[in-house]
Every structure is written in structure tokens, then in C-alpha cells.
Amino acid sequence: MIYLQLFLSFFKIGLFGFGGGLAILSLIQMEVERYGWMSQQEFVDIVAVSQVTPGPIGINCATYVGYTTAGFWGSVLATSAIVLPSLIIMLSICKAYFWLNKKFHDNPYFTQTLRMLRFTVLGLIASAALLLIKPTNFIDSVSWIIFALVAFFTVLPQWYKNKVTVVLSHPILLIVLAGIAGYFIYR
Amino acid sequence: MFFQLFWTYLKIGTFTLGGGYAMLPLIQREVVDRKGWIDEEEFLNMIALAQAAPGLIAVNSAIFIGWRIGGWKGVCGAVLGAVLPSFLIILAIAMVFQEWKELPAVEAAFKGIRPAVVALIAAPLFKMAKAAKIGWLTALIPVAAALLIWLGHVNPVWVILATVFCTLVAVDIAERRRK
Numbered sequence: 500m501i502y503l504q505l506f507l508s509f510f511k512i513g514l515f516g517f518g519g520g521l522a523i524l525s526l527i528q529m530e531v532e533r534y535g536w537m538s539q540q541e542f543v544d545i546v547a548v549s550q551v552t553p554g555p556i557g558i559n560c561a562t563y564v565g566y567t568t569a570g571f572w573g574s575v576l577a578t579s580a581i582v583l584p585s586l587i588i589m590l591s592i593c594k595a596y597f598w599l600n601k602k603f604h605d606n607p608y609f610t611q612t613l614r615m616l617r618f619t620v621l622g623l624i625a626s627a628a629l630l631l632i633k634p635t636n637f638i639d640s641v642s643w644i645i646f647a648l649v650a651f652f653t654v655l656p657q658w659y660k661n662k663v664t665v666v667l668s669h670p671i672l673l674i675v676l677a678g679i680a681g682y683f684i685y686r
Numbered sequence: 687m688f689f690q691l692f693w694t695y696l697k698i699g700t701f702t703l704g705g706g707y708a709m710l711p712l713i714q715r716e717v718v719d720r721k722g723w724i725d726e727e728e729f730l731n732m733i734a735l736a737q738a739a740p741g742l743i744a745v746n747s748a749i750f751i752g753w754r755i756g757g758w759k760g761v762c763g764a765v766l767g768a769v770l771p772s773f774l775i776i777l778a779i780a781m782v783f784q785e786w787k788e789l790p791a792v793e794a795a796f797k798g799i800r801p802a803v804v805a806l807i808a809a810p811l812f813k814m815a816k817a818a819k820i821g822w823l824t825a826l827i828p829v830a831a832a833l834l835i836w837l838g839h840v841n842p843v844w845v846i847l848a849t850v851f852c853t854l855v856a857v858d859i860a861e862r863r864r865k
Contacts, residue, residue: 511843513740513741513742514740514741515740515842515843515846516740516741516742517740517846518737519737519742519743520742520743521807521810523742524807525835525842526842526843529835529841529842540796540800543799543800543803543804544783544787544796544799544800546803546807547796547799547800547802547803548776548779548783549776550803550806552772552775552776552779553699553700553701553702553771553772553775554699554702554744554768554769554771554772554773554775554776555709555742555743555744555745555768555772557741557742558742558745558769558772558773558776559772559776562772562773562776562777562780563776563779563780566776566777566780566781567780567784571777574773574776574777574780578769578773581741581742582741582742582745582765582769584740584741585739585740585741585742585745585746585749586749586761586765588739588740588741589735589736589739589741589746589749589750589753590749590753590761592735592739592750593749593750593753593754596735607857607860607861608853608854608857608858611853611856611857612849612850612853612854612857613738615827615849615850615852615853616846616849616850617818618818618820618824618825618827618828618831618849619827619828619831619845619846619849620814620828621811621814621815621818621820621827621828621831622827622828622829622830622831622832622834622835622845623831623832623835623842623845623846624807624808624810624811624814625808625811625828625831625832625836626831626832626834626835626836626842627807628804628807628808628811629832629836630835630836631800631803631804631807632804636800636801636804637800637801637804638797641798642797642800642801643801645798645801645802645805646801646802646804646805647805648805649801649802649805649806649809650805650808650809653805653806653809653810654809654812654813657812657813670806673802673806674799674802674803674806677798677799677801677802678795678796678798678799679795679798680798681794681795681796681797681798681799682791682794682795682798684794684797684798685793685794685797685798686790686791686794
């Protein structure tokens with residue numbers, strides 16, 4: 500029952516995906532690993548593709564996993580499944596918007612839970628990165644040099660901000676450069 | 687209204703690279719500045735709600751704005767517009783990627799790209815930690831969460847549920863004491 504599995508997995512990812520694209524990665528990783536839908540390598544590759552193509556990472560991953568596991572209808576199903584929890588929850592929020600706005604702004608149960616989830620989300624993102632540090636992705640010492648350089652240029656504008664460092668911190672440029680470097684080193 | 691929202695979100699979805707957060711400024715320019723569908727304050731409230739609710743931020747914002755402006759038709763238009771570009775692009779890539787992957791040049795390029803992707807996931811953590819105003823004590827939460835998932839292979843869903851449960855219990859105890 501690949502369709503049912505796809506639907507339930509991506510519904511779950513949509514339902515518990517707090518804190519945006521990067522935080523959703525660890526959830527997708529778990530589901531994908533559990534059912535053996537993709538190898539670790541393939542997962543990283545599709546994250547790379549997501550970074551250089553438009554749109555939310557969650558949609559990109561759902562479409563890709565859906566297609567590779569169950570063809571066109573699989574991709575339609577997985578993409579709908581990840582959107583469905585948002586539809587249910589956001590529409591309820593919209594209907595209660597004015598009420599919510601008044602009541603929940605200073606409700607400590609609500610505000611503290613959101614605050615703590617923000618911290619947990621940092622851990623989810625860290626785990627997504629840690630789980631990917633594997634010999635399949637880091638094949639030799641050059642991999643670590645690329646890792647260090649990309650991390651350095653991403654963080655650089657926070658300490659030293661000018662036009663050059665901002666351009667160099669762009670994820671698409673960094674991926675393209677890493678790809679060119681890989682081509683010349685490993686070809 | 688369906689088509690207007692569909693078209694607006696289609697444009698935003700097609701031209702923003704780098705995920706949901708990158709879409710927010712473009713959504714603001716289109717929906718607040720250009721079309722005047724909602725005002726600045728409501729937009730900021732919308733972002734807070736779209737981030738607080740689970741799911742993809744871009745999709746959440748499309749649902750909110752679609753509903754406020756065009757009801758059910760608006761929601762359908764905005765969500766379809768936000769999802770369709772990335773769906774179609776990835777579908778096209780998925781169709782050819784299996785074969786391209788085998789090419790030596792592509793394989794070599796991806797050997798360089800993989801460690802870069804891991805760095806791109808990890809590096810924004812510093813900025814996000816600063817934005818979340820993390821302290822020495824609260825830093826234990828992400829560290830514990832990461833270790834549980836990484837080494838303990840705990841499903842992130844349980845970590846999220848545990849966070850919600852523990853916070854609610856802690857706030858409840860604090861509230862009772864205050865009274």
C-alpha cells in the first residue's frame with residue numbers, strides 16, 4: 500500500500516513540521532529512511548536541487564519522493580498530503596482570527612509553547628545536518644574543506660557585512676561553485 | 687478573485703529561490719504594497735500565525751491571505767499558485783534525474799555539492815539561535831533534541847510532542863503557584 504504510506508507519511512510531516520523548511524528536513528529524513536524510499540545520498544541530492552529551484556523545500560521533497568516511489572499520482576498524492584494539515588489548521592485559525600488575536604497574545608500556555616518550540620526546532624535542524632555527516636556524503640578530506648568553506652561564507656556576513664560577502668553567502672552560488680569544484684576534483 | 691490570487695502566487699512561487707522564508711518579502715510587496723489587499727499590521731500578524739502553525743510557511747500564508755480576500759475560491763487559487771511551480775519543476779527534474787545521475791560529470795559535481803548542502807543546513811543555526819534569544823540554559827533544549835534524534839534515533843515527532851507537553855506542564859505549575 501505505497502499510496503497509503505505516502506499519504507500518511509507526508510500528512511504527518513505537514514502536521515508536525517514546525518519552523519519552516521530546514522526543520523521539516525529531519526522529519527522527511529526519518530520517514531524516507533524508515534521506508535527505504537531514498538538513499539542518504541539521494542536525499543542530499545534532492546535537498547541540493549531544492550536549494551537551486553524555486554519553491555518550499557517541503558513541496559520539492561514531497562513531489563520528488565512521490566514520483567520516484569509511485570510515479571505521477573504518487574507525487575500528486577504526497578504533495579497534497581503535506582499541504583492538507585496546513586489547510587485544516589490555517590483555515591481554523593482564519594475563522595477564529597479575531598478571537599485568537601485577542602485571547603492568545605498574552606496567554607502564557609500558548610506563547611511559552613511557541614517559544615520552546617523555537618528552541619526545539621534548532622535541535623531538529625542540527626540533527627538533520629548531523630545525520631547527513633556520513634562517509635557517503637563526505638568521501639574524503641576535500642569534502643570537509645568544501646563543508647568548511649561553505650559554512651564560512653554562509654556565516655561571514657554576520658560579522659563582516661558588505662556587498663561582496665553578501666553575494667558570496669548566497670546558497671545558490673555556493674552550490675554551483677561546489678558543483679564546479681566537484682566536477683574538476685572528482686572527474 | 688481565484689485567478690488574481692492564483693496568478694499572484696504563481697509569480698511569487700516561480701521567482702523565489704531558497705524556500706518559504708524567501709517568499710515573505712515578495713508576498714508583502716505584492717499583497718500589501720501593490721494590491722493593498724491587507725494592511726501592514728495584518729500582514730505581520732499573518733506571518734506570526736503562519737510560523738506558529740505547523741506546515742510550510744509559504745503555503746500557510748497563501749491559505750491565510752486567500753481566505754481573507756477570496757474565501758474558498760481564494761484559498762484554492764493561492765495554494766495552487768504557491769505549490770504548482772515547484773511541483774512542476776521538481777516533477778520534470780525527477781523524470782530525468784535518475785538517468786542524469788549516472789553521468790560521470792553529474793556524479794562528480796554532486797560529490798562536491800553534498801558536503802556543501804550539509805553546511806548550508808547547519809550554518810543558519812547560529813543566526814537562528816541568536817534570533818530566538820537563546821541562553822545557556824535554554825541551549826540545552828536544542829542540544830538534547832539533536833542528540834535524541836541523531837544518536838537515539840527518536841522520531842522528531844516525539845521530540846516536538848514532548849516539548850509541547852513539558853512546556854504546558856511547566857507553565858501550569860508556575861501559574862498555579864502564582865495564584
